[in-house]
Amino acid sequence: MRTLLAALAASTILAGAAEAATVYPLDRATILAGSPFDFKVEFAETVKPEDVKVTVNGQDYKAVFGSEAAFVETEKGKDDKALGSALILRKLVLAKPGDYKVEATAGNDTRTVTWTVYGTPAAAKAKNVIFLLGDGLSMAHRTGARLMSKGMHEGKADGRLNLDDVDLRAFVGTSATDAVATDSANTMSAYMTGHKTAVNALGVYADRTPDSLDDPRVETIAEALRRTGKKSVGIVSTAEIEDATPAALVSHTRRRADKAEIVGMIYDVKPEIVLGGGSAYFLSKERPGSKRKDDKDYIQLFKDAGYTLATDKNELAAASGTNTGKILGLFHPGNMDTLLDREFLKKGTVAEFPNQPGLVEMTSAALEQLAKNPDGFFLMVEGASIDKMSHPMDWERAMVETIEFDKAIGVAREFQKNNPDTLIVVTGDHTHGVSIIGTIDDNKPGPEMREKVGVYDKAGFPNYEDKNGDGYPDSVDVSRRLAIFANNFPDYYETFRPKLDGPFVPAVQNEKKEYVANEAYKDVPGAVLRIGNLPKSSDTAVHAVDDVVLQADGPGAEGFHGYMEQSDIYRVLADAFALAPQAN
Numbered sequence: 291m292r293t294l295l296a297a298l299a300a301s302t303i304l305a306g307a308a309e310a311a312t313v314y315p316l317d318r319a320t321i322l323a324g325s326p327f328d329f330k331v332e333f334a335e336t337v338k339p340e341d342v343k344v345t346v347n348g349q350d351y352k353a354v355f356g357s358e359a360a361f362v363e364t365e366k367g368k369d370d371k372a373l374g375s376a377l378i379l380r381k382l383v384l385a386k387p388g389d390y391k392v393e394a395t396a397g398n399d400t401r402t403v404t405w406t407v408y409g410t411p412a413a414a415k416a417k418n419v420i421f422l423l424g425d426g427l428s429m430a431h432r433t434g435a436r437l438m439s440k441g442m443h444e445g446k447a448d449g450r451l452n453l454d455d456v457d458l459r460a461f462v463g464t465s466a467t468d469a470v471a472t473d474s475a476n477t478m479s480a481y482m483t484g485h486k487t488a489v490n491a492l493g494v495y496a497d498r499t500p501d502s503l504d505d506p507r508v509e510t511i512a513e514a515l516r517r518t519g520k521k522s523v524g525i526v527s528t529a530e531i532e533d534a535t536p537a538a539l540v541s542h543t544r545r546r547a548d549k550a551e552i553v554g555m556i557y558d559v560k561p562e563i564v565l566g567g568g569s570a571y572f573l574s575k576e577r578p579g580s581k582r583k584d585d586k587d588y589i590q591l592f593k594d595a596g597y598t599l600a601t602d603k604n605e606l607a608a609a610s611g612t613n614t615g616k617i618l619g620l621f622h623p624g625n626m627d628t629l630l631d632r633e634f635l636k637k638g639t640v641a642e643f644p645n646q647p648g649l650v651e652m653t654s655a656a657l658e659q660l661a662k663n664p665d666g667f668f669l670m671v672e673g674a675s676i677d678k679m680s681h682p683m684d685w686e687r688a689m690v691e692t693i694e695f696d697k698a699i700g701v702a703r704e705f706q707k708n709n710p711d712t713l714i715v716v717t718g719d720h721t722h723g724v725s726i727i728g729t730i731d732d733n734k735p736g737p738e739m740r741e742k743v744g745v746y747d748k749a750g751f752p753n754y755e756d757k758n759g760d761g762y763p764d765s766v767d768v769s770r771r772l773a774i775f776a777n778n779f780p781d782y783y784e785t786f787r788p789k790l791d792g793p794f795v796p797a798v799q800n801e802k803k804e805y806v807a808n809e810a811y812k813d814v815p816g817a818v819l820r821i822g823n824l825p826k827s828s829d830t831a832v833h834a835v836d837d838v839v840l841q842a843d844g845p846g847a848e849g850f851h852g853y854m855e856q857s858d859i860y861r862v863l864a865d866a867f868a869l870a871p872q873a874n
């Protein structure tokens with residue numbers, strides 16, 4: 291009877307307590323032992339410090355955490371709105387693996403979360419990790435790249451991509467802490483820190499205050515490698531190097547758009563190899579083309595830190611021959627042009643920047659330098675424009691980018707052959723709502739273009755050719771091409787044809803700031819207006835929530851299996867490198 295009464299009393303208290311407080315890291319967080327992170331409690335109301343009680347596994351938190359959190363009486367929101375009190379403890383380190391039940395209470399406001407702190411084996415499994423990230427890499431990109439690069443007859447592919455021979459390991463869920471849908475920031479940040487976060491956030495939990503740079507931080511893999519050893523770090527991307535995916539290796543911000551600040555964060559960590567676009571954010575404000583609002587000249591700062599600067603393909607080749615081991619390669623003020631534009635069509639901004647290296651050259655140059663470190667390295671290679679071309683539904687460019695990404699995988703595989711202590715991971719950060727449904731055959735009777743779409747047995751096979759054997763179709767504008775369609779779109783004109791004049795711009799803004807079909811494509815023969823199924827604020831197709839596929843080969847790859855959250859990927863990387871301190 292006493293037990294029953296006690297239970298009733300306990301449940302009454304629980305019912306009365308509002309779970310309004312938020313604790314960061316969030317419930318179910320997994321944390322690498324020894325890895326510093328910021329602890330924060332946000333209470334819903336302004337409370338007195340003496341009313342705040344925080345316990346960890348039933349003990350006062352100060353005993354377990356080894357230090358005292360700062361108390362903020364009233365946090366301020368937008369327009370100075372009072373948000374309630376907070377506790378903040380920066381750079382907390384938990385060295386001992388196990389479950390940590392954290393209970394924070396102030397008056398009626400209470401929150402309980404449980405974190406799992408994990409260790410790693412004592413011995414590293416891999417010396418090097420090459421993490422190849424196809425941004426937006428979906429099933430259709432894989433299939434499309436294979437069909438366009440290798441061809442097919444009688445239903446069997448005429449060749450294999452490098453992708454096709456990396457072991458399939460896991461499906462990865464990519465949702466964010468605030469939404470089922472994701473962006474590159476949240477997913478890549480989860481891969482590179484082990485913590486899921488909100489859409490647009492990098493290396494932080496997204497807190498309630500408006501400042502994007504004060505949010506509770508978690509350690510990135512590059513920082514963990516600096517803390518624990520002497521491995522080199524390389525970042526290669528065809529995007530702006532301060533774009534979300536490459537930024538995730540080093541950055542801490544609630545806003546991926548804080549690109550000028552992100553350059554400073556790259557500089558703070560100083561990855562040995564930094565290759566990509568985005569030079570506009572490295573130039574001080576008075577320099578032409580600068581996107582900075584301050585006087586910081588990061589190109590000079592990197593040079594002063596011993597980096598060789600490369601601004602085109604030739605300079606990259608020359609820099610690879612030097613022995614400084616540190617290269618800053620910035621080949622475009624923004625995102626680099628796609629391979630289809632660089633090598634074939636000479637559209638986009640290729641006339642202005644004619645000598646950009648591709649992902650293959652950048653990956654080779656990075657590996658040549660990084661391999662010199664006897665302690666090994668972590669290299670991230672991003673095929674960024676798979677995503678950047680899938681948004682505007684420019685499928686030919688997206689597929690050709692996937693072929694180039696596949697060739698970069700080939701470079702990594704070749705390196706692995708000679709360096710079997712290298713773990714290779716190949717994955718995407720989210721998918722797109724895209725599928726291949728057959729072919730579009732110009733020789734089918736029209737006049738409407740939709741009558742030329744061949745499905746089932748009427749699809750036949752596409753007639754791309756690769757006569758010079760470079761792995762790329764000699765032309766994407768063939769008479770029987772792949773029929774690739776998105777399942778989500780703004781209003782746009784479907785032309786059923788490759789965009790030979792430059793990347794597709796499906797929608798443009800009208801006076802009401804709504805995105806409407808771009809009239810520039812209205813007169814393409816056979817073009818039809820498609821009414822969008824997305825809000826009118828969407829200028830392009832969006833990311834899909836579907837799982838991504840993760841492939842991996844090499845020491846430690848067995849750690850990836852089944853369904854995984856994107857935050858679980860980090861633990862396998864930490865295991866491969868044995869990043870946790872060992873109990874002695």
Ligand SMILES: [Zn+2]
Pocket residue numbers: 426474677678681833
């Ligand atoms: Zn995207």
